[in-house]
Amino acid sequence: MAKKSGSGLQSSAGLMRYYEADKNAVQVQPKVVLIVGAIVGIAVLFLSAVNGFWP
Known part of the structure; x- marks a missing residue:
C-alpha cells in the first residue's frame, strides 16, 4: 500500500494554531483558583453569620 504523504501536515496545522492561541490566554495556577x-x-x-442568616 502507498503511504499518504500530505496527511501529517494537514492534521498538525490545526493543533499548532490552537496552541498558539492558547499562549495568549491568561494563565492561572490551580492553587490560586482554590485559594x-x-x-x-x-x-x-462569615457575612451570613454576622447578618443572622446562618443556616
Whole structure:
C-alpha cells in the first residue's frame, strides 16, 4: 500500500494554531483558583453569620 504523504501536515496545522492561541490566554495556577474560592466561601459564611442568616 502507498503511504499518504500530505496527511501529517494537514492534521498538525490545526493543533499548532490552537496552541498558539492558547499562549495568549491568561494563565492561572490551580492553587490560586482554590485559594480564591476558599476565601470567597469563608467570606460568604462569615457575612451570613454576622447578618443572622446562618443556616
